[in-house]
Amino acid sequence: MAVQPEGTPCWADAMFxxxxxxxxxxxxxxxxxxxxxxxxxxxxxxxxxxxKAVAAVVPPMPGQEGQSAWCLYFATGDAAxxxxxxxxxxxxxxxxxxxxGDFGTMALARDPSGAVFGLWQAGTHEGFEATGVPGAYCWAxxxxxEPEKSDAFFPAVFPYEARQLQDEAIDFRIFELNGVPVLGRxxxxxxxxxxxxPYVNVYFTVExxxxxxxxxxxxxxxxxxxxMDSPFGRFAALSDPQGANxxxxxxxxxxxxxxxxxxx
Numbered sequence: 001m002a003v004q005p006e007g008t009p010c011w012a013d014a015m016f017x018x019x020x021x022x023x024x025x026x027x028x029x030x031x032x033x034x035x036x037x038x039x040x041x042x043x044x045x046x047x048x049x050x051x052k053a054v055a056a057v058v059p060p061m062p063g064q065e066g067q068s069a070w071c072l073y074f075a076t077g078d079a080a081x082x083x084x085x086x087x088x089x090x091x092x093x094x095x096x097x098x099x100x101g102d103f104g105t106m107a108l109a110r111d112p113s114g115a116v117f118g119l120w121q122a123g124t125h126e127g128f129e130a131t132g133v134p135g136a137y138c139w140a141x142x143x144x145x146e147p148e149k150s151d152a153f154f155p156a157v158f159p160y161e162a163r164q165l166q167d168e169a170i171d172f173r174i175f176e177l178n179g180v181p182v183l184g185r186x187x188x189x190x191x192x193x194x195x196x197x198p199y200v201n202v203y204f205t206v207e208x209x210x211x212x213x214x215x216x217x218x219x220x221x222x223x224x225x226x227x228m229d230s231p232f233g234r235f236a237a238l239s240d241p242q243g244a245n246x247x248x249x250x251x252x253x254x255x256x257x258x259x260x261x262x263x264x
Contacts, residue, residue: 004075007158010127049135067242073118114198141184163261229255
């Protein structure tokens with residue numbers, strides 16, 4: 001597997017105070033199996049779909065306890081240089097680039113609107129071993145109340161081109177790399193409680209959206225939106241029992257025409 005182009009979503013992980021609970025939940029909902037915990041790396045534990053690495057779970061580091069959240073990492077060939085771009089574009093570097101053994105170099109950042117994300121400079125760990133298959137990462141969207149800040153930030157940090165959805169009811173933008181959509185940006189409406197901060201919503205692929213929602217609800221998850229049909233697939237937004245938001249999508253069940261988009 002080749003190293004991903006700059007700005008490609010390449011990995012996802014989440015901190016959970018109850019790691020065993022998280023493993024049970026995502027094992028039931030997404031069919032994940034888990035590797036051995038790595039004590040030398042903070043008990044970082046990889047998740048697998050059909051034997052391929054698709055995500056990871058980890059206990060919080062001392063002082064980082066709080067509500068769980070998924071973190072999406074973007075590929076970079078130089079984490080230090082990208083961190084400088086983050087600062088230059090009024091973003092915030094939450095964790096300076098840190099080498100993780102020979103696996104690679106990571107950093108954590110926040111865009112000017114408040115959405116947290118990661119950077120990953122690959123070493124031996126190049127990121128997702130599978131995408132778009134059941135249990136694996138599929139898509140992600142930046143949910144923000146200040147879209148103009150995110151819209152200026154991401155194409156300045158990564159080599160993105162942007163297209164805007166032609167729909168007065170929804171403020172939605174897609175960022176592309178070489179003509180390939182890699183990230184969405186959705187304006188948060190008043191439907192979102194004010195205490196919900198901006199975040200990056202990660203979508204995982206499932207074979208049956210309704211069945212996945214039923215499994216999640218039966219294991220302590222909360223349905224936030226959907227299931228809903230779309231031209232991209234049937235999807236639903238969920239929160240896991242520890243408060244981490246994520247979505248599931250069945251990309252084989254599509255309905256409606258692809259929306260009109262305008263280059264911006």
